Amino acid sequence: MKELTIFIASGAHDFARFLKTHRPAQAGMVLILLVAFAALLAGVVAPYGPMEAVPNRFFAPASSDHWLGTDSQGRDLFSRLLYGARYTLAVALSATLLSLLAGSVIGAVAGYFGRWVDTLLMRFIDFMMSFPSFLLACVAVAILGKSLENLIWAVGIAGAPSFARQVRAEVLRLRAQEFVEAALSLGYGHTRILVRHILPNCLTPIIVLGTLGMGGSILSVAGLAFLGLGGDPFVPEWGLMLKLGWDQSSQGAFQVGVSGACILVTVLGFNLFGDGLRDWLDPRSRSR
């Protein structure tokens, strides 16, 4: 475990140095931190609770009481957006982690064992990828039922195949290296080699894939929620809030505008930061 900590620490140090020279990644990090703080501090900063309705103040315009006005139920929009960061990030993060976990396990096993294991698993992945991933997520929700928790499963499953392919490619590359051969000749078991020798070396690309995947997960979750597949419509998740505003047509336009802007800013943050991470990992792509 100690080696791994040193490995990560040295990587982080190297990345911090790279970050100083990479403007877009800096911008991305600022955006992510902003949203993360909103999520963490929502309970402290938000002037109202996310479900707290002020009677008879529906669709109030922006004022000193309500910085962004109120929604159709008289709830403070600004507070709901802050709490929304919590829900949106939590759901997207869980979905991305699920994709990463499933994708990494499938990809690593396929890449490491090769032969029929590889053929079988990759044919399965090809099959999954013959469905547009958003459609796959929609159908998964139909099977599992409409709720915010099930969106995690749906988006997580739909995102796994592309991760699996990329992790497999990485494992395939590492598998051919001498340190794996050395470990094999020392008589180590396959599980030990996979977990202690190969996976730590995949960690950086997996982190990059995860960061870039976050943006996609946020968009998918918001999209599914917008389609009415997110269950309880009053949960302050940004996609659900956008949908709620859209259902109110012109009176809800402002709500649609701000919740969409929150989604855009967050996704932009993850994509900028993820691109930066990738440039750091693969210097060949830097000039592009």
Place this chain on the structure above:
Amino acid sequence: MLTYILRRVMATVPMLLAISLASFLLLHMLPGDPTTILLGQRATAENKRELRSRLGLDKPLPEQYLLYMSDVSRGEFGESHRTNQLVAKELRQRVPATIELAVAAMLIATLVGVSLGVLAAVKPRSLVDFACLSMALVGVSLPVFWLGFLAQKLFAGEWKLLPFSGRLDFGSWPTFSSETGFYVLDALLVYRNTELLLNVLAHLALPALVLSTVPMALIARITRASMLETLRQDYVRTARAKGASPAAVVLSHALRNALIPILTAVATQFGYLLGGAVLTETIFGWPGLGRYVIEAIDVLDARPLQASVLLIASAFVIVNLLTDLSYAFIDPRLRKKEAA
């Protein structure tokens, strides 16, 4: 060349079978009893029993699958319990609507995306390059439904330049009935009416533009990267040295060689649009396949869902197959390698 084509075609057969199997099993995977799903909540026990034996749901699964496949091969997809219409009939209207939208969006995306990518690669670190990169980034970060809403508010609501939603202003064309399912083709070939055509195109403009953002961003990004790579090659320098005009160098020497990754991106994106236009179709009330899927999911309408899933995934696989085959035509080296 022929063996390459044959091998590639043969490889898609098991994939199509797997897709058909998945769409078949969907009926059994949806929550609840299949007969309840097919008949809706109000079905009586007698109705259910009758349907069970009529559909062969009391038979073993492999036999049911064969029955399902024989129906599908005759173009029969069952009935929707939501609309009480034949799914095959509904699909005849839904599928052309989605194809029309997807083709329009891909035309915009490819035209703008490739041009931007080429311009950016010719002048790296210029203003065009910056614009290209920014667009590529924002394009994939935008929630399309949000963009659609804004576009609708501005172009249709504020400025009244374009219609809000739908495919045609049926108030002005009460007698219009589509022969082909593709309204643009109807206006061009059947009705031969410019005014009708303009009305159809006006309805198509906003959804197509909104739908084009994601593919446009990806195409621009890939074109730029691929062009940067080929512009560095020795043969490009040779072409410049022998005095070929800059336009000829960029277009016929570099772009042609940069085409394969671009083509892959265009084809993959087109495949996604065939099934992935759900959000855009919802915003603009576009009666296409994506919308059909969501309407079916909403009330767990199994037959439409099965048929759409089968159709979208098969189309996606076939588009990918055609892309792979077209490589052989673009890149003579692939042809030679296979022949050798």
